[in-house]
Amino acid sequence: MKFSRGYGSVGLVLLILSLIFFTSGCQAAKDQPSPSSSVAGPIKIYTTFYPLYDFTKKIAGDRAIVENLQPVGVEPHGYEPSPQQVASIYTGKLFIFLGEPMDPWAKKIEGQLKAKGVMTLEAGKGLIENNDPHIWLDPVLAGEISRRIFEAVVTVDGDNKGYYEKNLHELEQKFAVLDQQYRETLxxxxxxxxxxxxxxxxxxxxxxxxxxxxxxxxxxxxxxxxxxxxxxxxxxxxxxxxxxxxxxxxxxxxxxxxxxxxxxxxxxxxxxxxxxxxxxxxxxxxxxxxxxxxxxxxxxxx
Ligand SMILES: [Zn+2]
Structure with missing residues (x-):
């Protein structure tokens, strides 16, 4: 009784598998030639905290999945991700961090990430002065950070360059307007x-x-x-x-x-x-x- 039921489920599994192969075979035949990009799906990008997430999301739009590691409502200074979160970064194509002293843990795993084929971007490199990480609050420097993010995103997903370029230009426009408003008001x-x-x-x-x-x-x-x-x-x-x-x-x-x-x-x-x-x-x-x-x-x- 037990055996025959087991045998029955094996048969069912085989039937399902053959159906899957049959339908996927049809799918492949219909879509010929199948482009590799559609098989891969959208790329995944990880950011360490909010401003980097917001700028990256505005550039990537719906062509990439952007995940922010900092949980909502958590103050970013001194925040460190869990081991599970660190492991998840390795599943991405690109990892964007600001640099010391904002996210010092990121610099420590940068080498390992690169070795595993994950591209990294230290977005604040050369912009951070006197150990003060708050460069994103200057709209001009925020624009520079965004251009760096754009370059990195295009490096890992050149197929969508035109789309990202359009988003970057819109973003640069917004930074310019914001800078102008601050200038005039203040x-x-x-x-x-x-x-x-x-x-x-x-x-x-x-x-x-x-x-x-x-x-x-x-x-x-x-x-x-x-x-x-x-x-x-x-x-x-x-x-x-x-x-x-x-x-x-x-x-x-x-x-x-x-x-x-x-x-x-x-x-x-x-x-x-x-x-x-x-x-x-x-x-x-x-x-x-x-x-x-x-x-x-x-x-x-x-
Ligand atoms: Zn702060």
Whole structure:
């Protein structure tokens, strides 16, 4: 009984297999000559954190699968992927990271990835100065990062070059408009000093002639001492700072303390290291948040 049933399922499997071979045979015959690209499917690209993901997605469109390793709502400084996530990078064609000090773990696996045939791009190479990784917050440098991403994507998927080129041009246009808006809006403001939660806006400040006063250091984890906090309170009072900025993925506590002590208000200035689930749900991206940041800066500096 048992045997005959087993024999029956073997027969069924053989029947199914022959049907598969038969139909796939027909498929191949119908599609002749079958191009190799359609068999391979879309390429897979991995990025380490949000801005790289957003720029890559805008260039790759629907011709590639772009996966961001940083989970939604997680602050990117000090974030490291799980061993399973690292293993998944090896299944991709291209791995895009920014470079130290943002994603130091990426540099460590770069050699192994290359050896296994995965192309890598250190997008911030030569752009990062004084150990400050926040180059994406300067629209001009963000444009340069995007051109580098485009070159890398074309290297692994030359068949779709024209499509990626069109997307890059649209993206460059948006960066140019954003740069123009920042230039025009910030040229007319009365104040130049703005107080940020952590020191993420140095490149942006330099580009548009502003001065950043950060509460924490180059990452939100580098909190000020009691003495430094006291100096910040004195500085904000003497400059008559109207608003203290806080961020969405780090604790607002220090910004709120400083605002309370100086009689200033608080506003969000988003360093775009990652989006919250609410921001993703609302369809926000680099450009919509940079527009909000500009409105906040204008309000704080006029
Ligand atoms: Zn940061």
């Amino acid at each position: 040229a007319g403001v009365a104040r130049k000093d703005f107080v940020t939660s952590h020191a993420a806006f140095g490149y942006l400040a330099k580009r548009y002639g502003l001065k950043q006063i950060p509460i924490s250091g180059l990452s939100p984890q580098e909190e000020p001492s009691v003495q430094q906090m006291a100096e910040l309170i004195t500085l904000c009072r003497s400059k008559g700072v109207k608003y203290i900025f806080f961020e969405t993925l780090a604790s607002p506590k220090l910004s709120e303390t400083l605002a309370r002590e100086t009689g200033a208000g608080t506003l969000i200035l988003n360093p775009l290291g990652g989006l919250t689930p609410e921001e993703i749900k609302a369809g926000e991206d680099y450009f919509s948040i940079m527009a909000k940041n500009l409105a906040s800066l204008k309000k704080a500096l006029e």
